[in-house]
Amino acid sequence: MSHAVIAIEGARKRFGETIALDGVSLEIAEGEFFALLGPSGCGKTTLLRAIGGFAGLDQGRILLDGADLGRSRPYERPVNMMFQSYALFPHMRVRDNVAYGLRAERLPRDEIDARVDEVLGVVGLHDLADRRPGQLSGGQRQRVALARAIVKRPRVLLLDEPLAALDRQLRQEMQIELKRLQHEVGLTFVVVTHDQEEAMTMADRIAVMRSGRILQVATPRDLYRHPADRFVASFIGTMNILDGVATADGVRLDPVGEVRLEAFGAAPGAPLAVGIRPDDVILLDADAPPPPGTAFAFPAQVETTVFAGSQIHTLVRDTQGRAFAATAGAGGEQRREGSACVVALPLAALVALPEGSA
Amino acid sequence: MGEPRRPLLAAYMGALFAFLYLPIAILVVLSFNDSKLATVWRGFSLRWYEELFRDTEVLLSIRTTLVIAIAATLLSILFGTLLAFGIERHTRSPALENGIYLPLLIPDVVTGIGLLSFFATISLPLGTTTVIIAHSVWGTAFAAAIVRTRLRGFDRSVEEASLDLGVREVPTFLRITLPAISPGIIAAALVVFTLSIDEFIIAYFTAGQTVTFPIQVYSMIRFGVTPEINAVATVMLLFSMALIVGAYLIARPRGPRAARPGEGPA
Numbered sequence: 001m002s003h004a005v006i007a008i009e010g011a012r013k014r015f016g017e018t019i020a021l022d023g024v025s026l027e028i029a030e031g032e033f034f035a036l037l038g039p040s041g042c043g044k045t046t047l048l049r050a051i052g053g054f055a056g057l058d059q060g061r062i063l064l065d066g067a068d069l070g071r072s073r074p075y076e077r078p079v080n081m082m083f084q085s086y087a088l089f090p091h092m093r094v095r096d097n098v099a100y101g102l103r104a105e106r107l108p109r110d111e112i113d114a115r116v117d118e119v120l121g122v123v124g125l126h127d128l129a130d131r132r133p134g135q136l137s138g139g140q141r142q143r144v145a146l147a148r149a150i151v152k153r154p155r156v157l158l159l160d161e162p163l164a165a166l167d168r169q170l171r172q173e174m175q176i177e178l179k180r181l182q183h184e185v186g187l188t189f190v191v192v193t194h195d196q197e198e199a200m201t202m203a204d205r206i207a208v209m210r211s212g213r214i215l216q217v218a219t220p221r222d223l224y225r226h227p228a229d230r231f232v233a234s235f236i237g238t239m240n241i242l243d244g245v246a247t248a249d250g251v252r253l254d255p256v257g258e259v260r261l262e263a264f265g266a267a268p269g270a271p272l273a274v275g276i277r278p279d280d281v282i283l284l285d286a287d288a289p290p291p292p293g294t295a296f297a298f299p300a301q302v303e304t305t306v307f308a309g310s311q312i313h314t315l316v317r318d319t320q321g322r323a324f325a326a327t328a329g330a331g332g333e334q335r336r337e338g339s340a341c342v343v344a345l346p347l348a349a350l351v352a353l354p355e356g357s358a
Numbered sequence: 359m360g361e362p363r364r365p366l367l368a369a370y371m372g373a374l375f376a377f378l379y380l381p382i383a384i385l386v387v388l389s390f391n392d393s394k395l396a397t398v399w400r401g402f403s404l405r406w407y408e409e410l411f412r413d414t415e416v417l418l419s420i421r422t423t424l425v426i427a428i429a430a431t432l433l434s435i436l437f438g439t440l441l442a443f444g445i446e447r448h449t450r451s452p453a454l455e456n457g458i459y460l461p462l463l464i465p466d467v468v469t470g471i472g473l474l475s476f477f478a479t480i481s482l483p484l485g486t487t488t489v490i491i492a493h494s495v496w497g498t499a500f501a502a503a504i505v506r507t508r509l510r511g512f513d514r515s516v517e518e519a520s521l522d523l524g525v526r527e528v529p530t531f532l533r534i535t536l537p538a539i540s541p542g543i544i545a546a547a548l549v550v551f552t553l554s555i556d557e558f559i560i561a562y563f564t565a566g567q568t569v570t571f572p573i574q575v576y577s578m579i580r581f582g583v584t585p586e587i588n589a590v591a592t593v594m595l596l597f598s599m600a601l602i603v604g605a606y607l608i609a610r611p612r613g614p615r616a617a618r619p620g621e622g623p624a
């Protein structure tokens with residue numbers, strides 16, 4: 001990893017009884033698009049606000065380019081935040097909102113004008129520069145908030161649920177747009193979200209949080225392929241999870257059988273789940289032999305099947321009543337509902353899922 | 359769309375409006391009456407206005423009242439705004455919260471007596487100063503209540519955004535917070551000013567030898583209603599109407615879709 005712009009070491013924070021941060025350590029690299037992902041109340045905003053200087057930590061420290069930020073005030077940090085509510089200045093025109101932070105730096109007037117114009121161009125707000133926030137749509141306000149923060153050229157840009165207030169269509173557009181923008185301005189982005197799809201679309205790396213802790217930090221691909229535990233597996237995308245028992249060198253699924261599998265230190269006899277993504281599940285005709293490399297194969301019945309354009313989603317249920325989701329490409333065969341089939345789970349696609357610490 | 363005519367209802371409406379506005383209309387008309395008797399019309403004249411503006415006692419009392427109103431207004435919005443911030447942001451105590459409204463509910467007579475004995479106890483001589491202090495008591499409560507509503511609708515992350523963009527606390531207050539709550543402060547100022555100008559009871563208790571405008575009018579009335587009183591009342595009426603119009607012009611939203619501070623995104 002290249003040089004860390006932000007390093008968080010053992011951050012702890014509690015509000016009365018609530019533990020918002022429970023020993024968070026992280027490194028965020030220069031130029032990275034980093035996402036903090038987790039369910040509501042897991043401490044994402046608290047962590048972001050600590051980096052921005054709006055709330056102190058009870059324990060731990062935050063380093064920016066290797067220097068401890070300590071208790072410095074927000075205006076002393078070369079870090080800017082885009083607020084979830086956008087927090088635009090309602091009595092100022094768009095142009096003055098964007099220029100506000102540069103005026104605070106007491107830059108020469110023509111430099112301010114040039115930089116404001118440049119940034120307004122980047123976010124496509126030139127024509128609206130003289131409007132007030134009240135006269136803008138949600139998407140336009142979002143872009144003003146973004147422009148106002150990036151015009152300062154911070155070392156790190158913090159974004160708290162930047163797209164949450166937008167409707168679905170616009171949100172998907174803006175995900176791509178944000179990613180493009182980040183490339184264009186070359187800043188380090190730390191974005192908070194509770195939408196896993198959003199994090200997967202935008203981020204270079206994702207930290208999955210739960211109850212004030214970081215469960216896993218990885219690229220979207222690794223997170224999807226190798227989730228560290230059961231929570232991450234079910235939070236990121238869809239995962240079929242089977243409850244099994246750890247053996248000396250693998251996992252046993254009753255009554256289907258036993259396979260060798262990296263079990264990550266689960267003690268033999270302890271419960272150990274295995275997961276498999278729907279697109280790795282193979283459905284065969286009732287009497288077909290399982291292909292080589294199959295770890296488990298067992299009979300099941302097709303419950304529902306949905307043709308979704310590019311994919312076919314099938315839900316099957318085995319004799320024990322366990323449901324499996326299977327996804328095949330549109331070229332695949334669409335099975336009849338109620339028909340019998342065989343579910344084959346390839347060994348290579350199985351991941352062991354410890355219960356996790358949280 | 360013609361509604362059926364309802365003569366009875368129309369008559370009632372007329373009577374009600376007459377009840378509300380006729381006395382004032384008569385007063386205004388009589389103030390231009392060229393007669394010493396308040397009840398007999400003898401033609402149009404401005405003599406009572408001339409008399410009024412030559413009446414040094416009346417003029418002096420108006421001056422006193424304006425001084426008191428302006429001072430009480432300034433003190434009230436200063437203390438009231440600070441109090442609103444404290445209550446809204448730095449306490450969760452419901453007792454303190456409701457405590458600020460109490461001066462508005464206590465009967466004026468009680469406040470008057472209380473202040474009178476208080477000033478006597480600390481041996482502060484009665485006069486303009488004591489009336490200013492007295493008016494600031496409920497003025498502060500009023501201002502705090504009004505500013506606080508404004509503050510409550512204000513999104514604090516807007517202040518944080520300003521800090522984040524490199525502006526320190528005090529300039530942030532002046533550039534961001536104050537403009538957002540200023541309609542509340544202006545409204546509070548107008549209310550306190552208007553109430554102070556015609557406040558009689560508390561002023562009567564705390565003014566000592568000082569004569570405020572309402573006290574002056576009261577003492578004139580005791581010698582019978584002269585047309586000069588009508589002129590005084592008419593001037594007063596014009597003045598308060600002007601204040602109301604002014605308040606409306608300041609407080610009205612600018613432009614059809616003007617942003618209000620605190621208005622969040624949908």
Ligand SMILES: Nc1ncnc2c1ncn2[C@@H]1O[C@H](COP(=O)(O)OP(=O)(O)OP(=O)(O)O)[C@@H](O)[C@H]1O
Nearest residue numbers: 015018019020039040041042043044045046047194
């Ligand atoms: N100022 C505060 N006072 C008391 N509790 C707080 C405060 N701020 C946060 N908390 C609590 O700390 C925990 C973490 O809050 P935080 O806002 O960081 O969550 P989050 O991950 O951002 O959630 P969301 O996705 O809902 O925004 C929550 O349980 C919250 O109730």
Ligand SMILES: [Mg+2]
Nearest residue numbers: 044045046160
């Ligand atoms: Mg949050």
